[in-house]
Amino acid sequence: MPASPNWTLHLLGAPRLAGATVPVRLDRRTAALLALLAIDGPQPRSRAAGLLWPDSPEKTARANLRQLLRRLREAAAGDLVGAGDPLELSPAVTVDARDPASPDAAWPDGRLLDGVDLDEAPELAEWLAGARRSLDAARLDAALAAAARLEAAGQLGAALAQAQRALALEPLSEEAHRREIRLRYLGGDRAAALAAYERCRAALRDALGVEPSPETVRLAEEVARGRRVPARSGGPAALPLSVTRPPALAGREREWALMEEAWAAGKGIALGGAPGVGKSRLMQDFLSTHARPLFFEGRPGDRAVPYGTHARTFRETLGALASAGAALPPWVRTELARMLPELGPSPGPLATEADRVRFWNAKLEAMRVAFRAGFDALGFDDTQFVDPASAAAGAYVLEQLLRDAETPLRTVHCFRTAEMAPEVLAHIRALAEAGRALYLELEPLADDAVEELVRSLDVPGIERVAAEVARYAGGSPLFALETVKHLVETGAVERGIPDRTPPRLEALLRARFDRLSAPALQLARALGVLGTDFTLERAAAVVEARAMDVAVGWSELEAAQLVRGAAFGHDLLAEAVVAATPAPLRGFLHGRAAEVLAATGGAPGRIAAHWERAGDPVRADACRREAESVARATLLATEAAGYFRAA
Template identity: 40%
Template structure:
């Protein structure tokens, strides 16, 4: 698909989706015709029409069919979705119909692609329609609905198993919850939900899920839970415990290794967090990569109230509002019932195009316009965090400057509008030690000096901490290696876990400490050994993902590596089994860094060029295209996109963002000897900076004395 075609949705609410955002409800028989062709393929014309109008004369049936196809063409502006001759009908492009895509993906056992075809909340074929007046069609529909339910169930089961084994419990939990909502009596879905809630540290929720499942089974089916469900619940009740071995061809890591059951060596840090919480301070948690910052933040937040998690990713710094947009999308997925006011949706469409049409908005060239945009951010934050007490932000060292500035303003305004003694949203930010930008580092220091924030440093575990951590995992043979493990890992929790994974995968726990492990205290070489065990296609796939960063999608792999969809799916599954990828992101930044470190300059330029071409086909943002063309060494290709990004930012974002792009373009033009064009870009830069200066609004740069402004220090 080129992204400019009409798409047909017959799973869930039946409708047409146009290339420019149009939505057209499908009439009952039209939807049935498209669903039939999607699942049955090309079909004889008159027998199919007779299913739709079973009691009508032949001439009426033929006339009705002609009118149906004519209305369908008119609805799409004369684009033909169905083609045929005097004898047969077929879909013009089956890949534009969700049911056909689901069928193809299910037959290929491409589970990720299959789930992408369905709505998480309702995958029922022709939902809301019945065909009691068309008995043969109704019988077919019953069978087709059962078949689709089976495909979706199989895809969910496989995908949840993959994600759980890979450690991406949040994504797996989302799938399990959707499954349990659609099939509340499914013990298969219930077991996944119980296991994942326990993995995320919420034992109470896991046990509550079991009680709900038991009630549903008793009320709806008159049965008791199966033995495997009861066995899983006993494991949760007796935590820490080893999971039952899952039937799988790949090695299944124990639950205790996927999430060590005891948080060790963090007693002093916990006391600091408690003191900062009582003082009403913004809490920063800083530490080396892999030191357990996120785990500490999440467990502490869980003791203080309802909490949610947002994150930044490597590459965000280069794209204005990338971090802010991801945070909003995370919250919109978490709280889909929240209704944003129209004016808020309109303003946020500047950074979330799916909420509206940003081209229809006036440029942010005035103080009033910028204030309205920032006020929309404040309103959205209030609504999207209405059911949460704490927001945990991970990897804030990656936050882009535009997002940081927006948060600074927003959280200042939130504090100003909070009622005296009322509940206010609290924040815990995690960042890598030494990796904040200079601007963010200075801002954090000012807040700490003013007593408004507290930095809690997370250091390496002691030898005794490592011993306690390993003992809690309950791995036979592991405690004999504690001394060597502590020395080898330097007490870094992630390194401990990664090393134990390696020993488990190589069946080394019951043997002497290996003599040929990588140098002590470094996980990079250990990850590199894991990468060396990948197939060539999987390794290339990982490298493509590393360069694509936050914009990586599984759909890029077949085109980017010129492999078949089946080969791409196999490579992605291999990366998940090796815990290199978790879905479409890396299991850890250290893994991504190891992947990038293994690339030669020539290979990196080649992959940048492929990504640039692919993103250009997909209509990606201009700044992203410029980034990859520059990475490929093709400056001439990058310049038009860099200028286009500047002009686009000038229309919908604060003008100082556009100024930076104009400045970069001018420098590149100067290096190519295009002096006249460089001068024009410099003039555009100067104009943007003048607009920025005239539009400056004082609340955007609050002083440290406004305590909650600390919360905008994500940078």
């Protein structure tokens, strides 16, 4: 009788067989035999019988084994175990306790043969204990490998989840603790990174009576003081962590005090200014000091897709709620499915204004659920990139939150003033004039503040050139930090800044890309072109490179501190690499991006933009018409009208 291809053998948790009919519970000996065959492979009948019935004569044990296999065959209506010798599990049976086929797939949870007692079979019980230890070790290795892979791919949140999974499996793993410390620091939360180190110290001291290893202590010192990471042989000088995130916030005492007053009064806060003036850092430090915030951002390319920004924002919100053990009401999930297909089928087009308001109220309710889950502030960066549909919905949600005394969810928005939509900027100014929000336009830092910032970096010899860097930076923290990176990478810190005028910011940024290897530069160009649609897989397809070469290139971009998360460390870096790409190559990359996005489910509006930049208006118009159809099927006609006019 052939084995059914629909049977799945569940060995993690309570053992059972699951198939097209009702699940089949497994007795302890049957479960142990199937686990032995699934994990250790084929077994001689004599050994299997001896392990299962160690106190019985061999003839009796083998007869018991035949009866066990007969009962299993009848229950499963098929041969799950071959009839020959040695015994072998049918390849048609899926087993949950085997190594996942894909390195990206996670090991399932559950204790191996949970609740199974094999005291009457000591050798088999010893085997089971060892198999459980091996499974836990494999899970730990897989989680740590996944964390490293995701960090290399720029997915810091997902990497942190894997590091935390590793710690749940082995609370005394210093490697897992170090990964959590590093990821929290790279994610911009130094306090959380140091708290993770203290948890590591406490766990080791309480369980083993020892202190963390020197490697872990050094990492904590890097986080606390911004010390440089060890240099890698054969490459450029390593950049200190402090250059990515300086330990001190300099020159913003006045702004901080005004934000404190607004916070105490329950007002929203908006920070405007030029690129690189320090808006993001001020927002992150302030909110991390005062609240448990959720951070979101607009990205270049969002404007090409209605609700493109909010799709990403609320997807991240769902992840945060899941980690906090909170869930959205069913009606909210149904409404959000309009922009998040993974939540289920969309309820249909937004045919009326009432439909739109219900959709927006679902977003409002999601924010209220987040507040009840303990997230009491929202930080929005680069709101100048937000698409109009998301901006309109966001303004509505913000207006309701400001009026809701039961949900005092605080918000801070950052944006480039010159690039902000005039109507949105007017709305922010009106809220400020009405006393309901604080609007601060950040001015360039004073030279002494920039000098203080530069001196706080752990770069040997930097104090000798700090004043010169401050003068040349023009009050821009970003320019100052990029200048320091340029000096470190070119070995010019000891020599000092040359007498001639140093390159301006745009040239400094381009020079950093010039020092990359060819594969890393290719990847940086793909990231600049793909923008918000970037993944390592798509980038590999755009530049027609092997996945391994792309992974190595990404590691080089990380080491050069050009990327953070799944994007460039600053939008100006993206603009610089695209601008420095020769026009013919830039057009070719946009064409490849359009083809790759079309093959991987990209948004038609963004595909149209790529064809336009590739010099193919015919394909661009076709994609705009497709985008119009999609918009009309899911949103109000106003969202589709823009595509119609452009086509």
